[in-house]
Amino acid sequence: MSKSYRVAILGATGAVGTELLALLRERNFPLSELTLLASEYSAGKEIQFGTDRLTVKTVQADSFDGIDLVLASAGGSVSKQWAPIAAKAGAVTIDNSSAFRMNPDVPLVVPEVNPEAVTQHQGIIANPNCTTILMSVAVFPLHQVQPIKRIVAATYQSASGAGARAMEEVKHQAQAILNQEPAKAEILPYPLAFNLFLHNSALNAQGYCEEEMKMVNETRKIFSAPELRITATCVRVPVLRAHSEAINLEFDEPFSPEAARQILAKAPGIKLVEDFGKNYFPMPIDASGKDEVLVGRIRQDISHPAGLDLWLCGDQIRKGAALNAVQIAELLIAKNLL
Amino acid sequence: MSKSYRVAILGATGAVGTELLALLRERNFPLSELTLLASEYSAGKEIQFGTDRLTVKTVQADSFDGIDLVLASAGGSVSKQWAPIAAKAGAVTIDNSSAFRMNPDVPLVVPEVNPEAVTQHQGIIANPNCTTILMSVAVFPLHQVQPIKRIVAATYQSASGAGARAMEEVKHQAQAILNQEPAKAEILPYPLAFNLFLHNSALNAQGYCEEEMKMVNETRKIFSAPELRITATCVRVPVLRAHSEAINLEFDEPFSPEAARQILAKAPGIKLVEDFGKNYFPMPIDASGKDEVLVGRIRQDISHPAGLDLWLCGDQIRKGAALNAVQIAELLIAKNLL
Structure with a gap:
């Protein structure tokens, strides 16, 4: 036994x-x-x-x-x-x-x-931090093939990332707004229902919030890549569960979307969700309760010869x-x- | 007269x-x-x-x-x-x-x-396209001082950008979800209340949607800058009115956040909304019904020596x-x- x-x-x-x-x-x-x-x-x-x-x-x-x-x-x-x-x-x-x-x-x-x-x-x-885990799972398989030089990330973080009470508060706020009553914010700093705001963790002297610096510093440590350059804008959105992230990657040499797709399709912890014909890509409601990070709309960045854009959603309470x-x-x- | x-x-x-x-x-x-x-x-x-x-x-x-x-x-x-x-x-x-x-x-x-x-x-x-107008107003005053070389944008676009009926649909969806009933999507392609999805305009062969290509091509035309490099990820979020955008700018030479702030504070059509002490920056509910594009959290991009990050919200039906x-x-x- x-x-x-x-x-x-x-x-x-x-x-x-x-x-x-x-x-x-x-x-x-x-x-x-x-x-x-x-x-x-x-x-x-x-x-x-x-x-x-x-x-x-x-x-x-x-x-x-x-x-x-x-x-x-x-x-x-x-x-x-x-x-x-x-x-x-x-x-x-x-x-x-x-x-x-x-x-x-x-x-x-x-x-x-x-x-x-x-x-x-x-x-x-x-x-690690939830947002960092989701990004790490999605981009590390590419980093192994060709080191990522720079990441520009923008996040779409759900209410439950601020705790179960924040999630309940968003529902109460939504009901209040639908009833044409004022939306109270007690757990969250501002009304989040039908609204959004920059992640309200403490700001450093450079104007980055803690959540953003976690993405920067933790990713570097997890990847053992102290030189990896990352900037992020973290945003709280009125989603109940699962975070989304718009990720722009820069490499030294071009990384074709098709190659990236093949790598990510086989990578652990990832599910490719890409139906270009139906314009169907990862959504928080599909990622909720799932183990995998959903990744999709992998594109050659038209603004950078060695750039790649991708989109991900993941359950930040579960995998995160x-x-x-x-x-x-x-x-x-x-x-x-x- | x-x-x-x-x-x-x-x-x-x-x-x-x-x-x-x-x-x-x-x-x-x-x-x-x-x-x-x-x-x-x-x-x-x-x-x-x-x-x-x-x-x-x-x-x-x-x-x-x-x-x-x-x-x-x-x-x-x-x-x-x-x-x-x-x-x-x-x-x-x-x-x-x-x-x-x-x-x-x-x-x-x-x-x-x-x-x-x-x-x-x-x-x-x-x-121009609403998302493009808002970004143009916010970044052109900087472009005039030092030409922008590249923009990486991620958007947070409200339901009303898809029309008044989409906005009503999101409210109905929210009420259904609060009542633990299924959320119907008839105008929008997927439920948007407490969810979000990539902008569902038609995709081109490179995997960019029309909304993203409008940001690319229209901005170049408006700025008379055909060489300006832009990539964007456009996302529909469950906000009723006003779009938000996370904008990463690259220049040839460093552009200090303080200089950018001074330029934008005087620029037409912009209102600086930055209270670092209170962690208060532009939000869609504050931008709704306003003429100005609200701009804030202007930061030196720590991933790029000549990079600048900023955040904006604007009423896409009004100024957009x-x-x-x-x-x-x-x-x-x-x-x-x-």
């Missing part, structure tokens, strides 16, 4: 936590024990897991004793506090927050891109967060590292 | 026609007579214009006798049929359709960019169509060409 593992989920009640639970069951993850941990605020909540009803416990110093794997999705400050404690207790933490991503001692892993990086872990492995984390755990198991 | 003009609106019942009527009143356009023309389908409809109630007449061969100015917004085939007849009758047609835009004998005019082009008209002046047409008419009057 193959080995099974004692797993703790830190932050099981959020959007990503909910998806993690679903994926552990769906993928028959070899669990011998499942512990749900959270801050005092969420402790005591009961969550159904298959036929079991699990009670969320308050995370504390001895929570990680005997745990093999921690899947953390409770935010950066929670991870910062507890991942090192879990590591000392001998567990491996796969962390969904941004707390450790740029730490040189912490691997930042997209299994389709840099699976070998997991071997370098010292108790913590970081799961929970699925990627579970895949990392599966990778650890496959490599006998758990 | 200054001169006044006999004006006909061809296609007065659509979204742009409605806005044209509002603008003629709002801007005190010197009208001596206003005739509303349409196909037989819309003829007989009554439209309120100030204190007058005007009846839409069927357009026919003698409709343009004695008319000075035709504002046409009834689609390409209607314009193709009637604009030459209006020209023969001595009227000047300002045409909102794409029918004549790339005709070398027809000026394609954005008054803030190439007002002098109106002098070349031979009875027809073309009003009706207002631009009325401004062209005002320009003709100012130049004694009407």
Whole structure:
């Protein structure tokens, strides 16, 4: 019989936590024990897991004793506090927050891109930003054939990227607007229903927001390509689930759309969605709940001899967060590292 | 007393026609007579214009006798049929359709960019594509200081860009989804509420859609810059009104964001909307109903030494169509060409 593992989920009640639970069951993850941990605020909540009803416990110093794997999705400050404690207790933490991503001692892993990086872990492995994961999966297969020199990205990020409550708020806003009442913004900074706005994460001195800088810095780290040049404009749109991205790639030499198409059609984690006859390409409603990043409308960039345009949609809660984390755990198991 | 003009609106019942009527009143356009023309389908409809109630007449061969100015917004085939007849009758047609835009004998005019082009008209002046007008207004003042070499654009185009009925359809779709019912798409190719999709205009052999090629070809013509390199990804988003655009510009030499900001702050037709402290930048709900193109988050592109990123929102029915047409008419009057 193959080995099974004692797993703790830190932050099981959020959007990503909910998806993690679903994926552990769906993928028959070899669990011998499942512990749900959270801050005092969420402790005591009961969550159904298959036929079991699990009670969320308050995370504390001895929570990680005997745990093999921690899947953390409770935010950066929670991870910062507890991942090192879990590591000392001998567990491996796969962390969904941004707390450790740029730490040189912490691997930042997209299994389709840099699976070998997991071997370098010292108790913590970081799961990249959702928008970054989706782009990485879609463009890395091309980068392997011919190094990408520059990326110009524009994103179309769904409300659920700001959390389950933001998604509910957009629905309430939409209903208010349809009723010709004012749309209240409490979770989101501005009304998002029938509107959109630039991603409202903190801006740096150069005017880039954090989300954009994650795409820049995390992609470089995941690709081991510190010289890769990236600019991005991140935008929140009134979509409930799944992010979309318009990606412009520059190479040194021309990269034919047909060659790119053939490479991406065979690449892991990607589904080509291109029907030029029907003008049908990836849409968020088609990407929602899917494991694959949908890629389509691959075009020779007519403004650059070695440019390529492509469009993608992916479920940012699934592949952009929970699925990627579970895949990392599966990778650890496959490599006998758990 | 200054001169006044006999004006006909061809296609007065659509979204742009409605806005044209509002603008003629709002801007005190010197009208001596206003005739509303349409196909037989819309003829007989009554439209309120100030204190007058005007009846839409069927357009026919003698409709343009004695008319000075035709504002046409009834689609390409209607314009193709009637604009030459209006020209023969001595009227000047300002045409909102794409029918004549790339005709070398027809000026394609954005008054803030190439007002002098109106002098070349031979009875027809073309009003550019909405997305193109908004981008032109925002980037031409920079192009004048240092020629733009390349543009990478991604758009976020509202439902009303597909017509008033598409806008209503999105509302119905949103209500259906909120009621957990299926969203019907009859005007639009796919459900747009809480979703988005690549602009569904016809694709060329290179995989660019017509809307994208309008941005490429029309911008070159308006700027008199046939060598200007442009790529664009046009996307329909579930916003009711006003288009947004993420624009990446490349120059030969660095263009500082501060210099760009100072130039755009003084440029005609632009309102700078940039509050980095509050993370507040242009949004479609703020651009709706406004004459100006809202521009903000001007950034040095960190991926290109001579690159600049900016973000814009503009009311595509107003400045993107009706207002631009009325401004062209005002320009003709100012130049004694009407």
